Amino acid sequence: AQSVTQLGSHVSVSEGALVLLRCNYSSSVPPYLFWYVQYPNQGLQLLLKYTSAATLVKGINGFEAEFKKSETSFHLTKPSAHMSDAAEYFCAVSPNAGGTSYGKLTFGQGTILTVHP
């Protein structure tokens, strides 16, 4: 069975500082990986996805993530945080092979990002 772990339920950075949100997956076969952002009282917005085309994936709003198979990780980064980045971020996985989980997104527990001036 696949699972995803987000290290750190809360991350706080200063405006202009590097943002690093951690995501590790557990799967016998490298899955498809997604990062979503959720602003308060809103739905989820896709930031980026990994589908094996390239290990470094660029997304919207200046975010990017690197797939590292050896570390089973897909950490999200942004070089310079902006106040508008304050939100909750979810890492999610979907299997790329058959099984009962095929086609389903499994979400991590989420990381709340706070950006202070």
Place this chain on the structure above:
Amino acid sequence: DTEVTQTPKHLVMGMTNKKSLKCEQHMGHRAMYWYKQKAKKPPELMFVYSYEKLSINESVPSRFSPECPNSSLLNLHLHALQPEDSALYLCASSQAWAASSYEQYFGPGTRLTVT
């Protein structure tokens, strides 16, 4: 247009009421989803429709009844809910269900309060 719309934005209902949540997408997607999200938690999958047929029911209580009238619309009928059903209900769609690489697009959600 990558928009999924949901109505209403907020809903307050008593435990004996019957209400419906609506979701619409015009992206030509053939898979649609209902999720339930409690505060400070990730979304939990409830139902998946693929080509207007119910493909997955994640053991959801029968007081929640989904319906897919056509490829663009998804409803969730609510009846005899419990206070613990209060949550944000999210609708999503994707190009197809069986292909896991397709991203899901989410609507803004309906904030449901059961009194």
